[in-house]
Amino acid sequence: MKTYDVVIVGAGSIGVPLAFYLGEKGIKTAVIEKEPSIGRGQNRAAIGGIRATHSDSSKIHICQRSIDIVRRMEDEFGYDVDWLQGGYLFPVYDEQKEKTLRNLLEIQQHFHLNIDWISPDKIAELAPGITMKKLRGGTYSPEDGSASPLKLIDAFYVLAKKEGVDFYFNEEVVDFEKEGSRISKVITKKNVFHSDLIVNSTGGDAMEFSALLGIDVPVYPDSHEGGITEPVQRFFEPMIVDLRPAKGSTNYYFYQNCEGQVIFCITPNPRIPGKNCDNTSEFLPMVIKRMVDLYPRLRNLRIRRTWSGLYPMTPDGFPIVCFPKEYDNLLLTIGMCGQGFMLGPGLGEILSEIIVDKTNKYDTILEELSLYRNFTGEEKLK
Amino acid sequence: MERINHHPILKNFKKRKSVAFFFNNDEFVGYEGEAVSSALIANGIKEFAIHQKNDIPKGIFCANGQCSHCTVIIDGFPQKSCVTSLEEGMHIQTLHHLPELPEDDHPLEHYEKNELNCEILIIGGGPSGLTAAIELAKLNFSIILVDDKEELGGKLLLQTHKFFGSIKDCYAGTRGIDIGHTLEEEVKSFTNIRILTSSSVVGVYKDQKVGVFIKNKKYALIKFDGIVVSAGAREKSLIFPGNGLLGVYGAGAFQTLVNRDLVKSSDRIFIVGSGNVGLIAAYHALQAGITPVGICDILDRASGYQVHADKIKRMGVPIHLNHTVLSADGNGKVERVTIAEVDDNYQPILETAKTFEVDTLLIAVGLSPVDEFYDTANNYGFKVIKAGDAMEIAEASSAMFGGRIAGLQMANLLGKDIKIDPEYYEKAEVLKSRPGKVWDLDEVKLNQKFQPIIRCYEEIPCNPCTSVCPVNAIELKSVHKNIMDIPEYSNNCTGCGLCVAICPGLAITLAKQIDDKFAEVVIPFEYNPDFEKGDKIPLTDRDGIFLEDGEVVKVKMLKKYKTHLITVKTTLKNGAKAAGIIIQKESDSKALPKPDYDYVPEDGIVCRCEMITVKEILDYIKEHNVRDINQLKQIRVGMGACGGKTCYDLLPRIFKMAGVEWKDVTKGSIRPLSVEVPMFAIINESEEDIR
Ligand SMILES: Cc1cc2nc3c(=O)[nH]c(=O)nc-3n(C[C@H](O)[C@H](O)[C@H](O)COP(=O)(O)OP(=O)(O)OC[C@H]3O[C@@H](n4cnc5c(N)ncnc54)[C@H](O)[C@@H]3O)c2cc1C
Numbered sequence A: 001m002k003t004y005d006v007v008i009v010g011a012g013s014i015g016v017p018l019a020f021y022l023g024e025k026g027i028k029t030a031v032i033e034k035e036p037s038i039g040r041g042q043n044r045a046a047i048g049g050i051r052a053t054h055s056d057s058s059k060i061h062i063c064q065r066s067i068d069i070v071r072r073m074e075d076e077f078g079y080d081v082d083w084l085q086g087g088y089l090f091p092v093y094d095e096q097k098e099k100t101l102r103n104l105l106e107i108q109q110h111f112h113l114n115i116d117w118i119s120p121d122k123i124a125e126l127a128p129g130i131t132m133k134k135l136r137g138g139t140y141s142p143e144d145g146s147a148s149p150l151k152l153i154d155a156f157y158v159l160a161k162k163e164g165v166d167f168y169f170n171e172e173v174v175d176f177e178k179e180g181s182r183i184s185k186v187i188t189k190k191n192v193f194h195s196d197l198i199v200n201s202t203g204g205d206a207m208e209f210s211a212l213l214g215i216d217v218p219v220y221p222d223s224h225e226g227g228i229t230e231p232v233q234r235f236f237e238p239m240i241v242d243l244r245p246a247k248g249s250t251n252y253y254f255y256q257n258c259e260g261q262v263i264f265c266i267t268p269n270p271r272i273p274g275k276n277c278d279n280t281s282e283f284l285p286m287v288i289k290r291m292v293d294l295y296p297r298l299r300n301l302r303i304r305r306t307w308s309g310l311y312p313m314t315p316d317g318f319p320i321v322c323f324p325k326e327y328d329n330l331l332l333t334i335g336m337c338g339q340g341f342m343l344g345p346g347l348g349e350i351l352s353e354i355i356v357d358k359t360n361k362y363d364t365i366l367e368e369l370s371l372y373r374n375f376t377g378e379e380k381l382k
Numbered sequence B: 001m002e003r004i005n006h007h008p009i010l011k012n013f014k015k016r017k018s019v020a021f022f023f024n025n026d027e028f029v030g031y032e033g034e035a036v037s038s039a040l041i042a043n044g045i046k047e048f049a050i051h052q053k054n055d056i057p058k059g060i061f062c063a064n065g066q067c068s069h070c071t072v073i074i075d076g077f078p079q080k081s082c083v084t085s086l087e088e089g090m091h092i093q094t095l096h097h098l099p100e101l102p103e104d105d106h107p108l109e110h111y112e113k114n115e116l117n118c119e120i121l122i123i124g125g126g127p128s129g130l131t132a133a134i135e136l137a138k139l140n141f142s143i144i145l146v147d148d149k150e151e152l153g154g155k156l157l158l159q160t161h162k163f164f165g166s167i168k169d170c171y172a173g174t175r176g177i178d179i180g181h182t183l184e185e186e187v188k189s190f191t192n193i194r195i196l197t198s199s200s201v202v203g204v205y206k207d208q209k210v211g212v213f214i215k216n217k218k219y220a221l222i223k224f225d226g227i228v229v230s231a232g233a234r235e236k237s238l239i240f241p242g243n244g245l246l247g248v249y250g251a252g253a254f255q256t257l258v259n260r261d262l263v264k265s266s267d268r269i270f271i272v273g274s275g276n277v278g279l280i281a282a283y284h285a286l287q288a289g290i291t292p293v294g295i296c297d298i299l300d301r302a303s304g305y306q307v308h309a310d311k312i313k314r315m316g317v318p319i320h321l322n323h324t325v326l327s328a329d330g331n332g333k334v335e336r337v338t339i340a341e342v343d344d345n346y347q348p349i350l351e352t353a354k355t356f357e358v359d360t361l362l363i364a365v366g367l368s369p370v371d372e373f374y375d376t377a378n379n380y381g382f383k384v385i386k387a388g389d390a391m392e393i394a395e396a397s398s399a400m401f402g403g404r405i406a407g408l409q410m411a412n413l414l415g416k417d418i419k420i421d422p423e424y425y426e427k428a429e430v431l432k433s434r435p436g437k438v439w440d441l442d443e444v445k446l447n448q449k450f451q452p453i454i455r456c457y458e459e460i461p462c463n464p465c466t467s468v469c470p471v472n473a474i475e476l477k478s479v480h481k482n483i484m485d486i487p488e489y490s491n492n493c494t495g496c497g498l499c500v501a502i503c504p505g506l507a508i509t510l511a512k513q514i515d516d517k518f519a520e521v522v523i524p525f526e527y528n529p530d531f532e533k534g535d536k537i538p539l540t541d542r543d544g545i546f547l548e549d550g551e552v553v554k555v556k557m558l559k560k561y562k563t564h565l566i567t568v569k570t571t572l573k574n575g576a577k578a579a580g581i582i583i584q585k586e587s588d589s590k591a592l593p594k595p596d597y598d599y600v601p602e603d604g605i606v607c608r609c610e611m612i613t614v615k616e617i618l619d620y621i622k623e624h625n626v627r628d629i630n631q632l633k634q635i636r637v638g639m640g641a642c643g644g645k646t647c648y649d650l651l652p653r654i655f656k657m658a659g660v661e662w663k664d665v666t667k668g669s670i671r672p673l674s675v676e677v678p679m680f681a682i683i684n685e686s687e688e689d690i691r
């Protein structure tokens, strides 16, 4: 039997940063991962966007922390994670979207986020060549940005190992033993773990995993495809998000990463529920038509590769971060939807404070992201 | 311009139109429609791009559209020069680091989805794809055959030499190029085969469609019931210090430049690897007027066919066995190559280093199947068959025969009830056999009549010498009772010379005694003779050892086989021994008096797209305890244009160096797209009809 203070199940966008912050606080931590290395769940699929400009206080708060952490990664810890503070740009081409975004802007400014409405000319400066016809302006949040999901998780992994965190790869948690309302054993095919706290950060597998414990969690993965181009010299700065729905899809977004490659993905409509991560023939023609329409200059870029991954979705589009009532030593941090990568660092630090320092500073977050909320609300800006 | 204007085999130079183009603002001349890379190399330009990492110069590497190394800026756009056709007035520029995206801002006006349908999609129009197509077409299937080259034929189009195998099953004794054209014509005669050339399959998708990038402009989705994957093989890369220099490339790229595009790409080459591909590259070089300074192989015997190796040696090209390449050196480009003997553990013995002055180093260390489409289609549960090199690396003869079987198997999968002759499978097995037993040959005694002297003593799948003899004077031994058996002469030779002319190994001569001092020998010769009747020419024995200068008696050309038969007079004692004519002077193959090289093994480049060295990967593996190839993406291994196609084969060795067993390492997956496709093509912005 292996004994730890905290056992984290899932070495993904959420589990790995959390492991580091716990390790840093001197907590004896293990991470159990069924895949052979870090980030092979959905972290590998994320395109790397990080923004604080959400529409609710919890995500705003967590992501502000994330940005702060990622921005300091190189100076403080010596890891270049390709942080690029290019901002997020939502260009607007119709009256209705303008209204939605302007309303949202009020909420966001209420939270003191650095975001504003900018003119078409300003947009053209940020993204030279973008379609100007009917462009009404848009919102722009210069402090948001992007980083490499591969590099960021790797940095947290190395840092966590330095803090003494143990990683168990190729080990799937297959069972538990319970004593009353305590989980007494976490069982994999190779080992048995004993721990004061078990963290479920199993991403797309959260539902099956929680079912092992008799807990029903509304996390329904759906599949999303992403793609990347060849690298070229920088020609635009921000993450560009086009919210206009079209046949077969809702929004799509793309940015030019540190290597100079444009990286993009789209939200299909209707959604493609399930865990299938195969490539479809629909994806490229659908997303590319929209991208070239919005930004004709992209037409000469060559697409290098495509892939597919999952958004672990919840009914209201908000994550679940909760100590469920059924157990004394379980933490759920699941249902990260399309934002687990950007939530990971901030959430890791915050949770470590909650777990170790027993602070109640973050009670509103735990309340808002509780498993017991009614899930009827709807994320205004997915 | 460095062009090949005289070639013993490639005679019918197509009339090509000369056009002017610009490179970095200077004017040059090339041929319209030829690969831009070939036009550049023919004009002595080898540096195409400067990589952002350490300003490393890049030039041609695969000449096959796969690696992106040859990217240049053409009329403002980055393009792979080896798959872009030259046009009048093109402005070409060196690509310096990352390209600038042109400010092409006109609005999107036209887009469309292209969907095609067929029953069977065939990926790759080499020998196996072509023969599969023919079998399937005869059964009335509707077929789409996709090949990424302008002309069908695959690797056959690069082969100026005669092929092994049997005449009946796979055109043995005919030159690769000619076989390619024959098969192409047959395929074109079927109206139920739709051919898409200059078109690459770039992905197989789970909704039972493949994506095809057509003629650099368009994109189509093809729906199918079954797929035949006959996409051939890619050449393996090799790690040694200096392997990233300009002038280090694959033997296939060399054959493309020299035999397809008739560019005299080099003056002096060295070849690593003595398989059939490496051996034949030396032969091709000689035909093109290029000096093959030598071939080295780490093994203690040539790994290609013995008859192949022997004929290369007779031409005067040394094969350095038990030798590996230590390094390539030079200022940005290959100027020297150093080899050294290896010990029992295949480690180089530095004291034995020899340096040669060359401008090109060809890597010919094996092929690996292009079978990712098969794997993907198979995963998705589609009906799929692989054929040719994509299934198993072997000779073209085997690919042709295997393609027929694959076609019939596919027909079965799609519900046609056809019996496949069990003999087919046996033959297919024989054709892909590795060489077998080596026999001792008896010394031949000459008499007054011509008789064939056959120096074919290693079992290989080949028999045209027996089929071609009008009096059945040559027969195979009867050990295996198939074409692996070695040929033997019985009697009754009429001296017609057909066996001499057809033998792909150039392993047969005719000889007779003319008096008590002299003999006459008929020797096959596949070069343009620079001698005539009465001249003295240097003759060698089977293994390339000089015997004597013989006097030319007659020079005759057998048109059908594009082979000269040279009759020479020799002394009697050498009549049965004389086997070949030396082409290359010994002095051409001399090492420098002193070795001159820099040997830092960890400087070798593994990932060519991102120029990542052995050392960088080793350090990362050790530091991060890597057991999953995917982790290496963090340092960009496999993230370049080729998607890991070049470096994955090299990784087992690197892991071994790091003390990690390959079996403990999780492998990476290959994702679409297999080659980069511009966005304008994906949405078919161009309205031009290019079919
Ligand atoms: C195309 C695409 C683009 C995206 N872009 C962005 C973006 O720009 N920004 C952003 O913030 N997010 C983005 N996302 C979303 C993001 O990838 C996910 O929200 C995030 O990775 C989820 O993190 P996680 O830690 O919950 O899950 P994961 O990272 O998937 O980690 C869960 C881990 O748990 C392991 N596991 C599961 N069950 C078990 C078990 N029983 N035993 C042991 N291990 C187990 C899994 O193998 C996995 O490694 C994108 C997603 C996709 C598909």
Ligand SMILES: Cc1cc2nc3c(=O)[nH]c(=O)nc-3n(C[C@H](O)[C@H](O)[C@H](O)COP(=O)(O)OP(=O)(O)OC[C@H]3O[C@@H](n4cnc5c(N)ncnc54)[C@H](O)[C@@H]3O)c2cc1C
Binding pocket: B123, B124, B125, B126, B127, B128, B129, B146, B147, B148, B149, B153, B154, B155, B156, B159, B163, B164, B199, B200, B201, B202, B230, B231, B232, B233, B234, B235, B251, B252, B253, B255, B276, B277, B280, B367, B370, B387, B388, B389, B390, B394, B395, B396, B397, B399, B674
């Ligand atoms: C450099 C080299 C030299 C060789 N020399 C000889 C020799 O001298 N004698 C001999 O017998 N054998 C030789 N071989 C072996 C040769 O590969 C086989 O003999 C034979 O050509 C294999 O036939 P194939 O049909 O499997 O593949 P190939 O002849 O390689 O044909 C495959 C075709 O598929 C195309 N293709 C690949 N991917 C795609 C895609 N995604 N979309 C569309 N088209 C695609 C390729 O460009 C090619 O045209 C050589 C091989 C190589 C690589």
Ligand code: SF4
Binding pocket: B452, B468, B469, B470, B471, B472, B473, B474, B492, B493, B494, B495, B496, B497, B498, B499, B500, B510
């Ligand atoms: S020279 Fe002619 S007759 Fe004599 S063995 Fe050869 S093919 Fe037969």
Ligand code: SF4
Binding pocket: B164, B307, B454, B455, B456, B462, B463, B464, B465, B466, B487, B502, B503, B504, B505, B506, B507, B508
């Ligand atoms: S001697 Fe006959 S079997 Fe041997 S290589 Fe020549 S043709 Fe083939």
Ligand code: FES
Binding pocket: B059, B060, B061, B062, B063, B064, B065, B066, B067, B068, B069, B070, B071, B080, B081, B082, B083
């Ligand atoms: S040399 Fe042109 S793509 Fe490899």
